[in-house]
Amino acid sequence: xxxxxxxxxxxxxxxxxxxxxxxxxxxxxxxxxxxxxxxxxxxxxxxxxxxxxxxxxxxxxxxxxxxxxxxxxxxxxxxxxxxxxxxxxxxxxxxxxxxxxxxxxxxxxxxxxxxxxxxxxxxxxxxxxxxxxxxxxxxxxxxxxxxxxxxxxxxxxxxxxxxxxxxxxxxxxxxxxxxxx
Numbered sequence: 502x503x504x505x506x507x508x509x510x511x512x513x514x515x516x517x518x519x520x521x522x523x524x525x526x527x528x529x530x531x532x533x534x535x536x537x538x539x540x541x542x543x544x545x546x547x548x549x550x551x552x553x554x555x556x557x558x559x560x561x562x563x564x565x566x567x568x569x570x571x572x573x574x575x576x577x578x579x580x581x582x583x584x585x586x587x588x589x590x591x592x593x594x595x596x597x598x599x600x601x602x603x604x605x606x607x608x609x610x611x612x613x614x615x616x617x618x619x620x621x622x623x624x625x626x627x628x629x630x631x632x633x634x635x636x637x638x639x640x641x642x643x644x645x646x647x648x649x650x651x652x653x654x655x656x657x658x659x660x661x662x663x664x665x666x667x668x669x670x671x672x673x674x675x676x677x678x679x680x681x682x
Contacts, residue, residue: 503529505584506591507598510609511655512555512638513616513623513631516593519609524591532584534594537577538563545573553624556634564641571649595642598660599652608661613639 506529508520517533524531539549542563554560567573574596581597584590585604598606616639617632624631639655646652 503589504604505529505586505588506605506607507585507601508591508593508607508609509595509598509661511611511613511616511635512642513620513635514609514611515619516609519607520591520593527591530590532581532590532592534577534581534592534597537580538567538573541573541577553620555638556620556624561637561641564638564645568641568645568648574645574649595654596646596650596652599650599657606661608658 506520506523506527508516508523510516520533521531523529535555539554543549545563545566547559547563549559551557555564578594578596578600581592581594582601585592585597585601598608613632613635616635617628620626620631620635621628626634643654646654
């Protein structure tokens with residue numbers, strides 16, 4: 502069985518870009534943990550629009566709901582664990598690296614400023630606004646996952662196989678060195 506890959510890191514650091522690139526390069530299925538959470542939000546009555554939905558008031562309202570009701574994260578994380586354990590997928594997730602064994606776990610390193618610059622281009626917002634959004638999402642997610650799973654997000658990265666500043670070609674080379682079966 503081909504192992505699965507998890508790509509994690511701070512908000513807007515390039516997880517989706519890298520994960521889709523790895524999925525294409527290694528002919529694996531791509532799964533977005535964020536998209537799975539969006540589906541639950543839609544079922545709860547939230548109107549989901551655009552790739553930048555997490556950065557909208559509605560996205561932040563759903564995050565606030567998740568801080569008081571962990572069922573959403575637990576449902577998605579359980580589903581992602583099952584998919585991960587089947588093998589042959591690349592998954593973006595904040596929490597999954599701490600919740601599974603095996604596979605290949607990649608942490609994308611970057612500053613809030615790096616994320617804000619990416620968001621500025623991706624979401625067509627000014628860098629000051631992007632930096633504010635990135636910092637808020639980071640601190641909110643960090644607090645949520647600490648409370649939910651006792652994960653010290655970004656500070657405890659010892660579980661990762663590969664830690665990289667965002668460079669798809671370099672990550673492909675690193676993943677090629679991993680034992681895939």
